[in-house]
Structures are given as structure tokens and as C-alpha cells.
Amino acid sequence: MKKQELINKLQDIEWQDFEVKEAKFAIPKSSWETVSAFCNTSGGWLIFGVSRKGKEYFITGVDNPEKIEQDFLTVLRGDKFNKKIRAEAKKYSLEGKIVLAFYISSAYPKDKPIYFNTLSNTFIRTGSGDQRATKEEIDALYRNSSFDKKDEEPTKYTFKDLDKETIRRYRTYLKSLEPEHRYNEISAERMLELMRVIVDGKVTIGGILVFGSGEIVNRVISDFRIEYLEVMGINFANAQNRYDYRMPVQKNLYEYYFSILEKLLKHINIPFKLKGVSRDENQSQVVAIREALINLLMHTDYFSNAKPRIRVLSDRIEFFNPGSLPKDLKYILKEEFSMPRNNTIARIFRTIKLSENIGSGFHKMFYGWMSYYKRKPVVAGDFDYYKISFYLKKKENIKKKVTEKVTEKVTEKVTEKVTEKVTENQRKVIAAMRKNPYITIMELKEIIGISRKSILENIGKLKSKKLVEREGPDKGGRWIVSKLPVKN
Numbered sequence: 001m002k003k004q005e006l007i008n009k010l011q012d013i014e015w016q017d018f019e020v021k022e023a024k025f026a027i028p029k030s031s032w033e034t035v036s037a038f039c040n041t042s043g044g045w046l047i048f049g050v051s052r053k054g055k056e057y058f059i060t061g062v063d064n065p066e067k068i069e070q071d072f073l074t075v076l077r078g079d080k081f082n083k084k085i086r087a088e089a090k091k092y093s094l095e096g097k098i099v100l101a102f103y104i105s106s107a108y109p110k111d112k113p114i115y116f117n118t119l120s121n122t123f124i125r126t127g128s129g130d131q132r133a134t135k136e137e138i139d140a141l142y143r144n145s146s147f148d149k150k151d152e153e154p155t156k157y158t159f160k161d162l163d164k165e166t167i168r169r170y171r172t173y174l175k176s177l178e179p180e181h182r183y184n185e186i187s188a189e190r191m192l193e194l195m196r197v198i199v200d201g202k203v204t205i206g207g208i209l210v211f212g213s214g215e216i217v218n219r220v221i222s223d224f225r226i227e228y229l230e231v232m233g234i235n236f237a238n239a240q241n242r243y244d245y246r247m248p249v250q251k252n253l254y255e256y257y258f259s260i261l262e263k264l265l266k267h268i269n270i271p272f273k274l275k276g277v278s279r280d281e282n283q284s285q286v287v288a289i290r291e292a293l294i295n296l297l298m299h300t301d302y303f304s305n306a307k308p309r310i311r312v313l314s315d316r317i318e319f320f321n322p323g324s325l326p327k328d329l330k331y332i333l334k335e336e337f338s339m340p341r342n343n344t345i346a347r348i349f350r351t352i353k354l355s356e357n358i359g360s361g362f363h364k365m366f367y368g369w370m371s372y373y374k375r376k377p378v379v380a381g382d383f384d385y386y387k388i389s390f391y392l393k394k395k396e397n398i399k400k401k402v403t404e405k406v407t408e409k410v411t412e413k414v415t416e417k418v419t420e421k422v423t424e425n426q427r428k429v430i431a432a433m434r435k436n437p438y439i440t441i442m443e444l445k446e447i448i449g450i451s452r453k454s455i456l457e458n459i460g461k462l463k464s465k466k467l468v469e470r471e472g473p474d475k476g477g478r479w480i481v482s483k484l485p486v487k488n
Helices: 003-009 030-040 065-077 135-145 164-177 188-194 205-211 214-220 253-264 284-299 329-335 343-351 361-373 395-407 412-417 424-435 441-448 452-464
Strands: 018-021 044-048 050-053 056-059 087-094 097-104 123-126 129-132 227-230 309-312 316-322 378-382 385-391 468-471 478-481
Touching: 018 030, 018 050, 030 044, 030 065, 030 097, 030 123, 030 129, 065 087, 065 097, 164 188, 164 205, 164 253, 205 214, 205 253, 205 343, 227 253, 253 284, 253 309, 284 316, 284 343, 284 361, 284 385, 361 385, 424 441, 424 452, 424 468, 424 478, 441 452, 452 468
Parallel strands: 018 044, 227 309
Antiparallel strands: 044 097, 050 056, 087 097, 123 129, 309 316, 316 385, 378 385, 468 478
């Protein structure tokens, strides 16, 4: 973090990755809660030498910065925490006073939970505050620590307890896909042993989830289900009915995959295209949505109290996964990182070519959807979940719609001269949004030099004049600006 970034952050309190402490003479005890919270969630900056009253920040400075810094880093490397913690330290001079900044990285999943003194001192970051983790949240952190092992655990069940019809359908699918595959020449039980679905005669948890009968699956995972809902609105509150369709409970993941995919494909555009002499049913947007479904099945924490959920809304399709991603999304995309939470489930679907192990799933989702709908999926999440949203309207269509909505309200004569009268600050907002449609409120605040409240008021007035419109969510969305002329 650079000095200007620190100054910028001090002007706004809505930063989940930023916490200030006065620490003028000593390290506040609440610092350890923040360290634990940053380690267990997404990391962040802990600042010493700044106090906060309401929405105002005050530079108080640290009286003995060398000692405070050394004491703080020594504790992080000592025995107070259950794991050694690394921190990046920075020193700044602001208003003639010394301010210390420490970046605490998010811990690796295998090291969580991070706590001090006792397990009850496990904290997580919610919004801009530290909260003591509940037992359920601590359990989720522990499950994350054995990220790719849980579904490999054996159960007390054997081959005879599996659903024979599901196994038959699976083998038929494999034979039609790869007639020469070696698994076609051996018994079903031997195939499952070679796939490590059955280990030492016992079916693994992953094997039960994919091939088990409904009764057996529910003995392993109580209240097992994948929620699939179709909602005719942009949310439950907006819809006339809470939902228009809710998929009945299926007996296992194999049944859920095909039942859900059939429903999903009815909600995306699949233009008629030829591939050779037949219709191309494997277009990029189809691949993207199929990868999202497989991704949910492979990465869900099935032992979470939350249930995996797919919602088809009027403007988007949402995939909600209980359980966090193994790495930051940017790292996954850059390095094509692959680490499924459920290795056995991934292996089962990989055998019939419905998933890959080279980390290309997220690329297929992002670039497949982008190639047709001209917009990337939006990913949000926390330490115990993540959600991927696929918006169903093409960007260019939305821009055209916004322009049409504006132009239909003005006459040709007015359009030639001026559409709306705006203030100087509103003109600057429009110019900044045209230059960077993804600009944030904080960036606008810095460019224009007015308060955050004033920025929001000006945007509200521009929206009422139909000169700007927001596309997508607050995080990850973009601004659409009318091309009509404006004047001061």
C-alpha cells in the first residue's frame, strides 16, 4: 500500500480489508482479534496511529514506532497464535506523525482456523468489523483445511448398497462416449475400485453422493439436496410468486446433474449453428453453464448447514456454493489452478469427460459466457461460500435500450442542441464514467474532489435524468452513460 492509498482509505470507513487502531503507547488487545479475522477471511491492513470517531479519522501517531513494530511482529511469530503469522510492515509520516501499517495475509486453507490463546478466540471479518466465529463457522474452517480429502473418507456401505440403475446409466454413458475405454470390459464393482470410489471394500462419501440411493445418501448427508429454483423476477421480493418452479429432490448427484442441466439449457440463448452436417449443441455459452454446474457439484461443502443452490431469475442465473474457493479467483485464472474440494466426485465426472483436472473450468465459464453474452460472470464470496452469477442480457442490447429510453423523451430539436442541464460536478461524473465505465464511488470522489455523499447525490440526479444507468451489482458492475449531449 502506498501513502496516497492509505490517505484515500482513511477517508472512507467501508473497507472490509482495513482496520485502524490508536496504539499511541501500546498495542491494543483488540488487534489480535483483527489479526485472527484477517487470517481467516481475505486478509487486510491493520493501521496503528489512527483513531476514528464516527465517520472521521484522526492521525494520532505512534510514540515509539520501533518498539511497537517489534513487539507486534514478535507476537505474530511467537506462541500466542496457533500458527506463525507473517506480516508486511510499512511506516508512514502523516501530519508530522508516524503511522504503522501491517498487511496480514489470508492464511492457506490448510492452516485455518487461526486463533489466539484458545479456539474460542477465532474471529472472522464481516463488513468492516471483527466477529467471533460461531461453532458452525469454525467447523467450516476445519473442513476447508482438509479441502480435497473429505469425500475420500470411507463409509460403512459397500457396493451392494449403491443404486444399480444409476451405475447402469453411468456405464452406458461412458460406453457411448468411449466404446474402447478399458472400464467397459470389467465389472461395475471393479470399475469403481479402480476409480477409488470403493476403497478396501467400502464406498467413499463421494461415491455415495454420486451413486447412492436416496435413502443411503441421506444417511450420510442428512437433508441432502441441491436447490434448483426458477423465479420470475430479479429477486424473491420482486417476483409475483416466491418461485415458479422448484426441482423435486433427486436421489443422488448423477441424477441432479442431468435434471438440472436440462432445465438450465432452456434459459440460455442457443442460436441455430451447424457443426459439420448437424446442429452445434456445444456452443460456448452452453459449455460455460455446464462448467458452472459441474463446478458446484465438485466444490460444494456438503457438510455445511447451507445447501448448494441454483436460482434462475429473470436477468441472471446464480450458482451458490457452500464452501470457499481454494485460492483467490485471480490466482485460479492466472495459473489455471485446479483443486476440487471433492476429489472423488471430480474423478467420477472426469471419467465421462464432464470435467477436467487442468484448471480450465473457470476459464471456460468466464470466456465462454463472455464470447456470447459479452460480459463475464460475477463472482462474490467469503470464507464459507462463493456465488457465481451469469447475466442473461447482452451488454450491447442494454446500452441500446438505455439510449432508446433517453432519446424517446426528447425531441429532435432538443437532441441537436442539448438534452439535459447538469452541474459542473455532474458533468465531471459523466466524463469520468465515459472514460472508465467500471470506476468506483471512491475513485470518483478522488477525481472530482467532493464527498462520497455528494457523489451519490449527483449520481442519483443523473439517474433521474436518464443520463446514467447502473448495469450489474455494486461490485463488479459497470456504468452506462447516455451519448446525448449535456451542458452546464
